Amino acid sequence: MRYLIKNKWLYVFLIPGLLYLLIFKYVPMFGIVIAFKKLSIVKGIWGSDWVGFQNFETLFQSAHFIRVLRNSILLSVYQILWGFPAPILLALMLNEVRQMLFKRITQTILYLPHFISWVVLAGIVINFLSPTSGLVNQIITSFGHEPVKFLMEPGYFRSIIVSAEIWKGVGWGTIIYLAAMTGIDPTLYESAKIDGASRLQRIRYITIPGIATTIIILLLLNLGNILDNGFEQVFLLYNPVTYETADIFETYTYRIGLQDGRLSYATAVGLFKSVVGFVLILSANYAARKISGKSIW
Amino acid sequence: MRLRRVSLFDILNNTVITIITLLMLYPFVNVFVVSISSYSAFVENPMRIWPKQVTFEAYKEIFGHPVLWSSYWNTIVVTVSGVLLGILLYILTAYPLSKKHLRGRNLIMIAVVFTMLFNGGLIPNYYLMRSLGLINTLAALVIPALLTGFNLILMKTFMENIPEELEEAARIDGASDPYILFRIVVPLSGPIIATLCLFTAVGYWNNFYSAIVYIRDVDKWPLMLFLREIIEGAKLTSISTGAGDNAAEAANLNITPVTLQYATLIFVMIPILCVYPFVQKYFVKGIMLGSVKG
Numbered sequence: 001m002r003y004l005i006k007n008k009w010l011y012v013f014l015i016p017g018l019l020y021l022l023i024f025k026y027v028p029m030f031g032i033v034i035a036f037k038k039l040s041i042v043k044g045i046w047g048s049d050w051v052g053f054q055n056f057e058t059l060f061q062s063a064h065f066i067r068v069l070r071n072s073i074l075l076s077v078y079q080i081l082w083g084f085p086a087p088i089l090l091a092l093m094l095n096e097v098r099q100m101l102f103k104r105i106t107q108t109i110l111y112l113p114h115f116i117s118w119v120v121l122a123g124i125v126i127n128f129l130s131p132t133s134g135l136v137n138q139i140i141t142s143f144g145h146e147p148v149k150f151l152m153e154p155g156y157f158r159s160i161i162v163s164a165e166i167w168k169g170v171g172w173g174t175i176i177y178l179a180a181m182t183g184i185d186p187t188l189y190e191s192a193k194i195d196g197a198s199r200l201q202r203i204r205y206i207t208i209p210g211i212a213t214t215i216i217i218l219l220l221l222n223l224g225n226i227l228d229n230g231f232e233q234v235f236l237l238y239n240p241v242t243y244e245t246a247d248i249f250e251t252y253t254y255r256i257g258l259q260d261g262r263l264s265y266a267t268a269v270g271l272f273k274s275v276v277g278f279v280l281i282l283s284a285n286y287a288a289r290k291i292s293g294k295s296i297w
Numbered sequence: 298m299r300l301r302r303v304s305l306f307d308i309l310n311n312t313v314i315t316i317i318t319l320l321m322l323y324p325f326v327n328v329f330v331v332s333i334s335s336y337s338a339f340v341e342n343p344m345r346i347w348p349k350q351v352t353f354e355a356y357k358e359i360f361g362h363p364v365l366w367s368s369y370w371n372t373i374v375v376t377v378s379g380v381l382l383g384i385l386l387y388i389l390t391a392y393p394l395s396k397k398h399l400r401g402r403n404l405i406m407i408a409v410v411f412t413m414l415f416n417g418g419l420i421p422n423y424y425l426m427r428s429l430g431l432i433n434t435l436a437a438l439v440i441p442a443l444l445t446g447f448n449l450i451l452m453k454t455f456m457e458n459i460p461e462e463l464e465e466a467a468r469i470d471g472a473s474d475p476y477i478l479f480r481i482v483v484p485l486s487g488p489i490i491a492t493l494c495l496f497t498a499v500g501y502w503n504n505f506y507s508a509i510v511y512i513r514d515v516d517k518w519p520l521m522l523f524l525r526e527i528i529e530g531a532k533l534t535s536i537s538t539g540a541g542d543n544a545a546e547a548a549n550l551n552i553t554p555v556t557l558q559y560a561t562l563i564f565v566m567i568p569i570l571c572v573y574p575f576v577q578k579y580f581v582k583g584i585m586l587g588s589v590k591g
Binding site: 003007009010011013014016017018020021023024025026027028029030031032034045090093094096097098099102106108109110111112113115116117118119120122123124126127128133134135138167170171199200231232235236250253254257258263266267269270271273274277278281282 | 304314558
């Protein structure tokens with residue numbers, strides 16, 4: 001009691017934040033009961049009839065489910081394959097830059113795309129890929145080839161999204177690796193230099209092992225998020241013709257829930273994604289702790 | 298110190314970095330240049346990086362668009378209120394959590410982290426907002442992003458590193474917790490506050506998701522919905538027209554010329570491009586501190 005009185009202000013400070021979390025983060029978690037009901041707007045959540053796992057049965061039997069699951073995973077896999085190493089390479093290169101002014105200027109420019117919205121970037125992508133006036137097709141036609149309708153071809157969709165994501169995020173992604181590199185003991189480099197190690201050898205044997213823990217943790221974190229692709233970039237660039245390769249959990253839930261109004265079914269889709277995502281991320285954290293002795297949180 | 302000679306490695310490395318940096322810069326330059334060039338100059342060479350037949354026609358046209366100004370105003374209102382409320386909430390919540398002696402601290406931290414791992418999903422969130430009568434209001438754009446676990450942990454970590462002695466000295470002089478928080482801790486937390494201001498401001502400015510989910514009326518549109526409307530025109534060209542064989546169809550679809558879209562893109566980005574250089578030095582420090590400690 002004495003403790004509470006002495007620290008009353010600390011608890012008073014906490015009230016708004018905790019109330020916010022309770023209402024806007026925890027209340028929706030209870031809303032997932034919608035997935036087990038046949039939601040009637042008139043009767044409300046609690047008055048609606050229970051249907052058990054019926055919504056999930058529909059989901060697992062749906063051809064869309066396989067497509068959405070495959071697209072979500074494949075998009076993440078490509079993103080990890082191409083997008084994950086990119087900032088590591090760039091950070092290794094930036095770390096070798098000796099001219100501080102040059103480094104500062106390039107870094108400022110490299111971070112910039114991160115702050116641009118997907119709506120803006122989608123606008124740029126759409127125009128650059130336009131079959132009539134787009135820059136990419138101008139180059140293609142100048143070599144005597146037929147223009148390509150990139151956004152109409154399901155086969156190009158993943159490449160477009162992954163390239164756009166790399167362009168947007170590669171510079172920003174270097175921050176964490178550069179931070180890890182500043183933590184490497186400089187005497188290691190000094191002694192390697194005395195032993196006659198070349199620049200590449202110093203990168204190979206000192207810098208890369210020095211950031212290995214960070215790399216592993218971030219890789220696992222990415223694997224844990226394999227069902228999260230980001231709604232905006234896909235939503236803004238896909239269209240019914242490319243659903244085959246483009247439709248992911250986020251866009252599917254949005255379409256069937258808010259556009260078709262199948263609220264219970266959409267909640268079931270969302271719950272499936274949340275639960276699998278939760279298990280994946282917990283496993284990733286467990287793996288990170290096992291491998292590096294550090295965990296993500 | 299010995300003079301360092303420039304090695305082949307340095308030349309190669311700097312060249313590659315320069316090329317990558319130019320690739321990052323190119324779309325910005327191109328979009329800006331096209332937006333102030335005539336449409337015929339764009340058709341002649343869409344890749345241009347130097348304006349030709351400079352004209353501000355495109356800007357004049359978008360400035361005359363009524364939805365531009367209402368959506369601009371909506372976005373400003375949402376961004377300013379979101380940043381002010383959000384920062385206040387982060388400060389108030391992070392400060393007690395930065396105290397190691399706080400009883401119940403671990404429990405609260407678990408509750409915070411749990412919100413980062415699991416969420417109800419789109420429909421339950423929508424349903425909640427509906428029950429609270431927030432659908433189709435600007436508040437629906439502000440509230441969902443007010444407090445995130447990630448930012449809260451960044452600020453808490455920063456506050457943990459403020460020397461305890463400063464607070465102790467004030468306490469001996471009879472200062473209360475609110476006084477210590479707002480007169481001592483907050484002024485010392487400048488870098489992290491600036492970082493979170495930038496992050497949340499950019500988040501609100503760029504936010505598209507909440508808008509598409511919660512907003513219906515055109516007069517409540519934020520900037521990103523307006524921008525998307527302008528861009529949809531280009532998407533239609535990209536989808537429906539071949540190599541110019543059905544230009545008539547394209548004209549029927551009322552396609553927005555590229556210059557107009559680019560002018561809108563630039564106009565939407567201006568505030569971010571203006572603030573960015575000033576806050577940049579802070580966020581690198583802020584994010585590094587948070588990420589290293591994690």
